[in-house]
Amino acid sequence: MAVWIEKQRMILDFTLSSLMRRKGKNISLLLVYTLVVFILGSAMFFTQAMKKEAALILKDAPEMVVQRLLQGRYAPIPMGYLEKIRKIRGVISAEARLWGYLYDSALGANYTLMVSRNTTIPPETIIIGHGISRSRRIYPRDMMAFRAYNGAIHTFVVQDVLSSESELVSSDLILLSEADYRVLFGLSAEQATDLVVTVRNPKELITIANKISELLPDTRPIIRDEMVRTYDSVFDWRGGIVVVLLMMAILAFVIFAWEKASGLSAEERREIGILKAIGWETGDVITVRGYEGLLVSFFSFSLGILLAYAHIFFSSAFLFAPALKGWSVLYPAFRLTPFLDPYQIAVLFFLTVVPYTITTIVPSWRAAIVDPDSVMRT
């Protein structure tokens, strides 16, 4: 055992000096390798981080929302439905929600207007999100004017600005009173945007959803789990699309690695020839090549991951964000919560290190079977 370890140590020592002797070739390989890991790693970290953010937000979302469908699109729901739903056994409460979008031509952005169910807001005052305050330079006690559905102008006093911590959900949000909401959108008192239902036993959610759609055939109940699942698959899908697009990059890299590993210079051939002449076996030369690949992989992989981590979590993914998170004028300025998931790293390893290693097996074998006498004679 001790002999074996000593031998491996010697071979590793030789590998390191051999790598140093061919700096140019190895540095170019290292750079390309790192770049591939960096790009793939960034895409994966980013989609994963977005999934986590979405899950965090949806954790507080209502467990069931009931919408009304009219001509296949969703429409205001009659308040009378509330009573019918409350009568279903197992339903704890059912409440109406009032919200909608308002286009602001000055900023070219859509605001989300909502009647808060928790805080009561006096008439003709509003609470605005941090994003709106930032882009329109509006602060508490300032005035804001909106055009109602019938063209009338309504002026509101800004009472407060929502804290920037919840910016991901509240960047474009405006909270107002119910009366103001109904005046602004022209929605009658018998109607609401949608209904929120809470259920005693979460396992009964699907049963109750079925009961609601039987009782009120023009409605569509949406369960939180479905939303979580949709978000998950959408982000996985986006990540997967990016990986598929980057497959070309992986392929190019694999060809590059193959070329680097098989293109032996005359000097390298001489070196291997001499090693074999002084008693190295083919297996030992393959081991040297294996260690070379391992060292290159180790450095590029770690460096690539570190760079991807910095890119996503310290610089807010400036390279990718527009393509992956969607586009909006009032997009919140937020930082993704850093994480390091062993699973993501394993997947990245399988996408980069494994193909690289496999492509270098045949070239290193070809190098190792060089005939000593034929090389030294030339």
Next chain:
Amino acid sequence: MILHPAIIALILVSLLISGMVLYASFFGIRIIRRWDIQSGSEEQLALERSTYLISTILSYVLVFQIGSLFLYIYTADNLHRLFVGAMCAAGTLNVNPYGYPTFLLKILNFILAGLWLIINYTDNQVFDYPLIKKKYALLLFIAPLMVTESVMQTLYFLGLKGDVITSCCGSLFSTERSSVSSEIASVPVRAGMAGFYSGLALTFFLGIVYWTRGKLGRLFSLASGVFFLVSCVSLISFLSLYFYELPTHHCPFCILQREYGYIGYLLYGTLLVGVVSGLGVGVLMPFKGIKSLSRSLPMIQKRLTLICLVAYLIFAGISIYRLMSTDFTLGVSFLF
């Protein structure tokens, strides 16, 4: 198909592995047909060189195979949220008929690749390559299995659709339904424990006899293989219950999750090392008569025996420690 980075990675790697194994088999066929150690011809020289390539390929394949086995389980586990009714990997693998066969093939191929490397290592100890044709015949047996695994895995992932209703481990391994998995789960605890302890005792007895006296090697190898199966059954039927501390939770995959300190990786890892080295002893038995191997073969077999016993000891140690340390009981103490 669900476009998940891990799925792309798994398919990519399985295609690469199958390609390499097929490439190696191509050399294998030439070696089986043309190998003649007495000849000094150019062709024989080329064949001797290609043996280095094949053993390098197979050792990488073994490493990547175990990695892909765990990645496969973990991915299945990670995807469970996309399927109504699935609560962990057990449900995801059940989404279509290719999930479990792929999983079993991955384990089988890992064991076969391990055995191939053991034979290869033994063969390389002496200079006349006595096992060369046999090991390449084994390679030709492994190659189609590897390809089948890749095809099965691709079909499995292609068939994954998010809206399928599947069953969670609770109903799959439930003791009330009749299927292979529930048959295993409904093994009575006492009988299961009795089988587990006696299998363990028998393997250790035979292993120590073989290690000290060099006798009963075949029996030991057989016992180690049987103990592997017994352990798999025990994990589903009662060991998992003690890890989860739930009398109805028989899932063999949840144990790999963070809630249980990833202990499953150690359990499955030691079990796989144990079965490969234990079976390796038996696989080498027929070559006892070969003269050139007479010195190195017994040494390798003894070393394998030791590895097998240590691995199984770790596996059994963790399991029994858990049985003893937890407050949870199934109406029986850890010794029946």
